[in-house]
Amino acid sequence: MINLTIDGTPVQVEKGQTILEAANSAGIRIPTMCWMKKMRPIGSCRMCVVEVEGLGKPVSACDTMAAADMKVTTQSELLHGMRRDALSLMLVGHPLDCPVCDKGGECVLQDMVWEFGVTEQPTPGAQPTRDIERYISPMIKQWADRCVLCARCVTACKEVKGIGCIEIKGNGFDSYIGPVEGVDCISCGECLSVCPVGALTDGIRDEKARIWQSKRITTTCGYCGVGCQFDLNVLNDKIIRVTTTDHDKLPNFGSLCIKGRFAWEFVDHPDRLTKPLVRRDGELRETTWEDALHTAAKKIKEVRDAHGPDSIAGFASARCTNEDNYVFQKFFRAVIGTNNVDHCARL
Amino acid sequence: MTNSIADIGEAEAILVIGSNTTENHPIIGDLVKRSVTQKGAKLVVIDPRRIPLVEYANVFLQVPPGYNIPVILAMMNVIIAEGLADEAYIAERTEGWEEFKGSVAEFTPEKVAEMTGLSAEDIRKAGRIYGEASPAAILYAMGVTQHGQGTDGVKSLANLAMLCGNVGMPGGGVNPLRGQNNVQGACDLGGLPNVFTGYQKVDDDAAREKFEAAWSVTLPGTPGMKLTEVTQAIGKDGSIKGLFIMGENPMISDPDLRHIDHALDELDFLIVQDIFLTETAAKADIVFPAASFAEKDGTFTNTERRVQRVRKGVAPRGDSKADWQIICDLSAKLGFKMDYTDASAIFDEIAQLTPSYHGMDYARIDSVGLQWPCPDKDHPGTPVLHTAGFARGKGLFQSIAFTGPFESPDDQFPFIMTTGREHAHYHCGSMTRRSKRIDENYPEGFMEMHPADAQTMGVKTGDTVEIASRRGQITSKVKVVDSTAPGTVFMSFHYSESPVNVLTNPATCPTAGIPEFKVTAVNIHKV
Ligand code: SF4
Numbered sequence: 006m007i008n009l010t011i012d013g014t015p016v017q018v019e020k021g022q023t024i025l026e027a028a029n030s031a032g033i034r035i036p037t038m039c040w041m042k043k044m045r046p047i048g049s050c051r052m053c054v055v056e057v058e059g060l061g062k063p064v065s066a067c068d069t070m071a072a073a074d075m076k077v078t079t080q081s082e083l084l085h086g087m088r089r090d091a092l093s094l095m096l097v098g099h100p101l102d103c104p105v106c107d108k109g110g111e112c113v114l115q116d117m118v119w120e121f122g123v124t125e126q127p128t129p130g131a132q133p134t135r136d137i138e139r140y141i142s143p144m145i146k147q148w149a150d151r152c153v154l155c156a157r158c159v160t161a162c163k164e165v166k167g168i169g170c171i172e173i174k175g176n177g178f179d180s181y182i183g184p185v186e187g188v189d190c191i192s193c194g195e196c197l198s199v200c201p202v203g204a205l206t207d208g209i210r211d212e213k214a215r216i217w218q219s220k221r222i223t224t225t226c227g228y229c230g231v232g233c234q235f236d237l238n239v240l241n242d243k244i245i246r247v248t249t250t251d252h253d254k255l256p257n258f259g260s261l262c263i264k265g266r267f268a269w270e271f272v273d274h275p276d277r278l279t280k281p282l283v284r285r286d287g288e289l290r291e292t293t294w295e296d297a298l299h300t301a302a303k304k305i306k307e308v309r310d311a312h313g314p315d316s317i318a319g320f321a322s323a324r325c326t327n328e329d330n331y332v333f334q335k336f337f338r339a340v341i342g343t344n345n346v347d348h349c350a351r352l
Numbered sequence: 353m354t355n356s357i358a359d360i361g362e363a364e365a366i367l368v369i370g371s372n373t374t375e376n377h378p379i380i381g382d383l384v385k386r387s388v389t390q391k392g393a394k395l396v397v398i399d400p401r402r403i404p405l406v407e408y409a410n411v412f413l414q415v416p417p418g419y420n421i422p423v424i425l426a427m428m429n430v431i432i433a434e435g436l437a438d439e440a441y442i443a444e445r446t447e448g449w450e451e452f453k454g455s456v457a458e459f460t461p462e463k464v465a466e467m468t469g470l471s472a473e474d475i476r477k478a479g480r481i482y483g484e485a486s487p488a489a490i491l492y493a494m495g496v497t498q499h500g501q502g503t504d505g506v507k508s509l510a511n512l513a514m515l516c517g518n519v520g521m522p523g524g525g526v527n528p529l530r531g532q533n534n535v536q537g538a539c540d541l542g543g544l545p546n547v548f549t550g551y552q553k554v555d556d557d558a559a560r561e562k563f564e565a566a567w568s569v570t571l572p573g574t575p576g577m578k579l580t581e582v583t584q585a586i587g588k589d590g591s592i593k594g595l596f597i598m599g600e601n602p603m604i605s606d607p608d609l610r611h612i613d614h615a616l617d618e619l620d621f622l623i624v625q626d627i628f629l630t631e632t633a634a635k636a637d638i639v640f641p642a643a644s645f646a647e648k649d650g651t652f653t654n655t656e657r658r659v660q661r662v663r664k665g666v667a668p669r670g671d672s673k674a675d676w677q678i679i680c681d682l683s684a685k686l687g688f689k690m691d692y693t694d695a696s697a698i699f700d701e702i703a704q705l706t707p708s709y710h711g712m713d714y715a716r717i718d719s720v721g722l723q724w725p726c727p728d729k730d731h732p733g734t735p736v737l738h739t740a741g742f743a744r745g746k747g748l749f750q751s752i753a754f755t756g757p758f759e760s761p762d763d764q765f766p767f768i769m770t771t772g773r774e775h776a777h778y779h780c781g782s783m784t785r786r787s788k789r790i791d792e793n794y795p796e797g798f799m800e801m802h803p804a805d806a807q808t809m810g811v812k813t814g815d816t817v818e819i820a821s822r823r824g825q826i827t828s829k830v831k832v833v834d835s836t837a838p839g840t841v842f843m844s845f846h847y848s849e850s851p852v853n854v855l856t857n858p859a860t861c862p863t864a865g866i867p868e869f870k871v872t873a874v875n876i877h878k879v
């Protein structure tokens with residue numbers, strides 16, 4: 006264990022923790038833009054600068070290790086000025102299109118510019134556009150002008166997903182995020198979920214909503230057994246996208262695959278069954294619940310009476326909820342009177 | 353899984369066998385990659401295909417489909433011969449060791465190399481990596497279970513883990529990766545012919561009496577039929593007259609589709625409950641429209657036994673209803689009332705009757721779920737199973753006699769076809785293929801064929817071939833790629849245009865009732 010002080014507060018952390026981690030553990034906030042707990046420090050945004058007694062220049066808290074007896078200051082005029090300068094630099098060429106940007110209201114840059122009261126933009130931004138056709142992957146739109154080159158997406162693609170199909174290309178103010186030759190994108194959307202600004206946006210649906218206009222409901226993915234947690238973003242009873250904002254949450258830490266993040270459009274596919282069907286004259290016809298349930302109950306009763314309960318079998322489902330499966334097997338065992346219940350787990 | 357997903361990050365070595373993890377369980381695949389690149393874990397991959405994880409592996413054993421067991425036996429042979437077995441663990445926590453040890457002796461790396469075409473040196477390396485690491489984790493999936501000797505394959509992995517003292521250790525374990533979101537839950541909740549919830553046996557009088565008291569009925573005490581037995585029985589002896597299928601599409605996912613198709617026609621009634629008119633629903637007499645996962649409340653239990661909330665985001669489409677609601681309505685029509693106010697009330701009944709879920713309720717699992725067993729309200733859940741001992745007391749080493757797959761290549765069917773999934777699609781495709789952006793970008797499946805075979809047959813990527821087995825034939829486009837070894841081809845089963853399960857063998861593992869999907873002898877012609 007190491008003892009240090011941050012803003013006069015004594016803090017104790019394990020060896021190997023950064024100043025930022027130490028501050029976080031003590032509930033002291035240091036502003037960050039590129040840092041994420043699930044990745045190694047990137048150190049690109051310069052927002053997390055702090056002063057350390059005895060060091061000539063401020064250091065970045067995200068990649069400087071906490072050391073014994075360190076005295077750290079996180080708020081000062083000097084640091085405030087440096088953070089404002091860092092923000093101004095990020096605003097170079099950045100279109101001030103917040104009103105039409107998907108990220109408006111939940112953009113780290115927007116929040117920081119507001120917090121630090123930055124009003125000057127060194128170079129004016131590009132003309133705002135409402136739509137763009139450039140995709141980083143078939144599912145994701147890329148708005149290069151809005152990019153602050155924090156490298157979160159590049160780092161996440163490489164480090165978290167082990168893909169590495171995007172990189173920073175070009176130099177200086179002309180840098181941009183572009184594809185790596187010969188490495189295929191798997192459309193997992195990791196880059197999208199970590200982008201702190203509106204440079205990468207969800208390309209599935211055109212419907213948009215501000216965070217306060219849509220509902221976000223946390224649920225469990227319905228595809229594989231990992232059971233990833235994500236938020237259904239719902240507007241007017243329709244899913245408009247799936248997001249993950251909590252990157253500290255088990256079991257997926259904000260990561261998803263292409264299926265969880267992008268394969269939800271089936272919910273509103275016109276093929277969805279919306280009415281019960283009963284076969285009459287050889288054809289399945291739409292009917293009422295009353296009729297369908299009555300017909301089903303009658304058939305079940307007829308067969309059970311004629312051939313016994315064990316002449317009926319049921320397949321429960323590895324796709325349905327625990328509650329669905331419980332009620333299904335209870336129905337077979339208690340109501341029909343057979344243990345002929347199985348499901349497709351094996352297939 | 354005996355262990356937790358996050359646990360994989362603690363392993364010194366990881367053995368991935370019969371699991372294309374990056375495609376089927378991408379989040380776990382990511383974690384395996386990170387363990388290797390950021391934590392220095394060693395990786396052994398055993399698979400018939402050069403899967404993406406091979407790029408990260410220290411050793412890749414490209415085993416012919418159906419030969420997992422001898423390879424595992426040979427690894428154990430190496431571990432024993434080189435003194436890497438965990439003698440203390442074996443003495444303290446297991447039994448049957450001496451006899452088992454004898455059964456492994458004949459499976460030398462040289463012998464298995466001869467059987468499989470692998471290099472004896474690579475088998476040794478794999479054995480050493482697993483044997484020297486502590487802890488070492490095993491991850492497996494359908495590539496182990498979907499074989500005639502699937503259960504023996506799983507037992508072999510348990511033997512291997514016990515041999516090196518890896519069961520009950522964080523970062524170790526024998527970890528099946530469940531393919532469908534709630535396989536674990538469907539099993540836990542009694543969606544099996546021989547058990548009630550929490551694996552309480554239907555032929556155990558005490559268990560049955562408990563459920564009889566709770567449900568106020570008399571319950572049958574003989575185990576029912578397995579799914580594969582049911583589909584066989586319908587056609588053969590007509591002992592099954594009525595079938596009720598909830599949320600499954602056996603017309604695409606079952607082996608030997610032609611047989612199923614025919615069998616379903618024989619029924620007096622077929623009731624299907626689903627969100628789409630699947631191939632199976634289209635054959636039904638009655639179809640109930642169900643709500644999708646986004647339209648209902650409930651829980652799923654993930655592959656690490658974590659029970660997590662499913663929450664309703666949108667209203668059920670049209671007149672559809674949550675599956676449980678439909679069943680309750682039907683039950684009422686048959687004179688048995690199941691009045692649950694909501695999903696939470698059902699969960700409370702589950703918790704009351706199921707020891708491993710006893711301590712759970714919706715409030716407790718709200719944030720990050722709980723891993724069973726969770727026997728009481730103060731229990732924090734169980735991230736690692738068997739830490740203090742095995743359920744049966746001591747872990748039993750079970751000797752395995754290798755018999756080989758049901759089908760081998762011959763003159764008439766010279767290729768072996770194996771099956772699996774692609775990352776963008778899911779199972780029979782009824783959901784992913786109806787997600788516009790996904791289907792637009794991943795519109796068709798391919799049969800993967802080795803360049804050497806492609807050259808002999810004169811086919812190239814994009815050509816259409818006809819693939820025939822003893823049961824039927826289908827067509828597919830070819831992708832020439834060296835992912836499989838010569839003589840082995842690979843197909844995914846997402847595409848109803850190329851319904852692979854027309855070809856597959858319904859012969860099952862006698863214990864688990866799982867069909868041998870992974871090994872089908874086929875013949876291939878260019879069309
Ligand atoms: S979608 Fe995934 S693979 Fe593609 S660029 Fe983004 S992080 Fe990388």
Ligand code: SF4
Pocket residue numbers: 226227228229230231232233257260261262263264265266376377378379380
């Ligand atoms: S998002 Fe992908 S990895 Fe996660 S549960 Fe869904 S299908 Fe599995």
